[in-house]
Amino acid sequence: MKTLNVGIIGCGNISGIYLQNIPAFRGLTLRACADMRSEIAQAQASRYGIEALSVDQLLACEDIDLVVNLTIPSAHFGVSLAALSAGKHVFSEKPLAVDFEQGRKLVDEAEARGLLLGCAPDTFLGAGGRLARKLVDDGAVGRILSGSAFLMSHGMEHWHPDPEFFFKPGGGPILDMAPYYLSTLVNLVGPVKRVFSMANIGFPERVVTAESPRKGQRITVETPTSVMALLEFASGAQVTFCMSWDVWKHGHPAIELYGTEGSLRVPDPNFFGGHVEMTERGGDWQLKDSSEMPLGAPNWRSPNWAPDVPSRANYRALGLADLASAVLNGTPHRSTGRLALHVLEVMHKILEGAAAGHAMPVTTMLERPDILTDQDATVLWQGPPQTATAA
Structure with a gap:
């Protein structure tokens, strides 16, 4: 077996970038897709030259080795468990x-069956994340003492065609966006051992303004939309962590880390490239560009962006290729369950x-993910980056 045959379950907004990128990675062969809405699955299958199946058909297909679960968050557990039970990575x-x-049951189930379970985000494996990791590991800013992480916007209703689930239990900026920031911080600093936090709902109601059948509809918000936390890491580092969908505009960098020898600005963890900035003992900021590194070149832009917003590096499916290489070649698996x-x-x-209203200990611990070298990244990527627009 030289590749894993891939089937996608969930053909909504995020599926386009996966369908586009999977054929560009080694070790993956895109075979089929499924969705509860058969017409959506058929449209994506026709666009990308694959087979449209029902969810049950895809899970029963002996020719599918790896299931990519792109359903809404509330369906993640059921779909992933069914796929593992069917013997799929x-x-x-x-x-x-x-x-x-x-989540714990999924990890245990995969390990009991000898299957690999991976999960987004895999952005920390992109060029920007790798460059930041190298600087930290090389001691460029010394031992990390503290830091800050900010995700602030005014939510999803202005661009997403059906944003209601973002504002219900299981959504909110923590469960939706914090994984990008937390995975990046764990990759750089290590695991979190304790948290202090406060939260509220800034706007109790949202109005859909995206051009869609739901435009003008009102959504009652049922989950916190502004959360402020202090994360204490096992290393001793302390990071201020702020996630909000109640902010019209702000000027905070995505992630800054403060070490004994200097400070580091980490690129937006929602993407795979970007600039890393570093200062040594209070000197001028030194800009380090990752765009010439493997999986760092800007290759994508959203149709919702203004014309003056630059393209970004978007290599989603890198985590799939990393998982496939672990299965096929015995290499380290990094974006793990x-x-x-x-x-x-x-x-x-x-x-x-x-x-x-009090501090909470974190019980799970793990080592930082193995480093993905530039050579490793080059081996995984087989197709030239193509400028593309989100589907």
């Missing part, structure tokens, strides 16, 4: 599950701590 969009114990489970627990402890 699984890669899931984030979060691993909505409920922590369900265990990493996703740790991130899931941290997110829940943030939300639980905000409700309880």
Whole structure:
């Protein structure tokens, strides 16, 4: 077996970039897709030259080795468990599950069956994340003492055609966006051991303004949309962590880390490239560009962006290729279910701590993911980066 045959379950908004990118990675052969809405699956299958199946048909197909779970968060557990039960390797969009114990069950199930379970985000394996990791590991800014992480916007209703699930239990900026930031921080600093947090709902109602059949409809918000936390890492580092969909505009960098010898600005963890900035003992910021590194070249832009917004590096499916290489070649598996489970627990402890009003310990621990070298990344990528627009 030289490749894993891939079937996608869930053909919604995020599926386009996976369908586009999977053929560009070694070790993956895109075969089929499925969705509860058969017409959506058929449209994507026709566009990308693959077979449209029902969910049950795809799970029963002996020719599918790896299931990519791109369903909404509340369906992640059921679909992933069914795929594992069918003997398939699984890669899931984030979060691993909505409920922590369900996430633990998925990890245990995969390990009991000798299958690999992976989970987004895999962005920390991109050029920007690798460059930041190398600087940290090389001691460029010394031992990390503290830092900050900010995700601030005014939510999803202005661009997503059906944004209601973002504002219901299982959504919110923590379960939806924090995985990018937490996975990047764990990759750089190590696991989190304790959290302190506060949360609230800034706007109790949202109005859909995206051009879609739901435009003008009102959504009652049922999950916190602004969360402020302090993360204490096992290393001793402390990071201020702020996630909000109640902010019109801000000026905070995505992630800054402060070490004994200098400071580091990490690129937006929602993408795979970007600039890393570093200062040594208070000197001028030194800009280090990752665009010439493997999987760092800008190759994608959203149709929702203004014309002056630059293209970004978007190599989603890198985590699938990393998983496939682990299966086929015995290489390290990095964006693992265990990493996703740790991130899931941290997110829940943030939300639980905000409700309880006291610090919450984190019980899951793990080593930082193995380094993905530039050579490793080059081996995984076989197709030239193509400028593309989100489907």
